[in-house]
Amino acid sequence: MFLATHATVGAIVGRAAPDPISAFFLAFASHFLLDIIPHGDADLYKDYKRGNKVRLALSYTMIDAIVTAYVVVAIAQARLFDSGLNVAAGVVGGLLPDLLVGIFEVTKTRWLVKFHAVHFFFHNMFVNKYRDVSFMTGVAYQLVILIFLQTRI
Numbered sequence: 001m002f003l004a005t006h007a008t009v010g011a012i013v014g015r016a017a018p019d020p021i022s023a024f025f026l027a028f029a030s031h032f033l034l035d036i037i038p039h040g041d042a043d044l045y046k047d048y049k050r051g052n053k054v055r056l057a058l059s060y061t062m063i064d065a066i067v068t069a070y071v072v073v074a075i076a077q078a079r080l081f082d083s084g085l086n087v088a089a090g091v092v093g094g095l096l097p098d099l100l101v102g103i104f105e106v107t108k109t110r111w112l113v114k115f116h117a118v119h120f121f122f123h124n125m126f127v128n129k130y131r132d133v134s135f136m137t138g139v140a141y142q143l144v145i146l147i148f149l150q151t152r153i
């Protein structure tokens with residue numbers, strides 16, 4: 001799922017949460033639930049792991065990160081939240097799982113092996129059992145969902 005979508009859902013969860021701690025953990029959990037939905041990047045990741053289309057995977061991630069930075073700043077600038085700390089904790093909680101996956105991909109640190117496995121258990125739950133949507137279908141519907149979610153913050 002787009003990082004921008006995880007950040008946006010994290011903001012929504014954070015806005016509804018009673019405090020920053022629950023905002024963080026609820027948004028963290030939301031990440032795994034969102035990743036269950038097939039979103040077209042399973043083959044991209046598998047190719048990346050095999051050493052194929054590495055530039056495409058890194059470009060996709062970089063563009064997603066830049067869009068996410070813009071979305072997060074736009075959320076912060078466009079809205080006055082009663083609970084800005086909760087929203088920030090939700091954004092961080094929503095993004096953290098993919099950041100940890102990225103740290104694992106770069107460092108291969110042992111303390112993230114199980115986390116990585118858990119992340120991809122959820123990420124590939126439907127994809128491995130059925131199939132993923134095409135890359136372009138995933139990008140297209142995620143863009144629609146991302147734009148729609150901006151109206152829900």
Ligand SMILES: [Zn+2]
Pocket residue numbers: 001031035097098119123
């Ligand atoms: Zn993820």
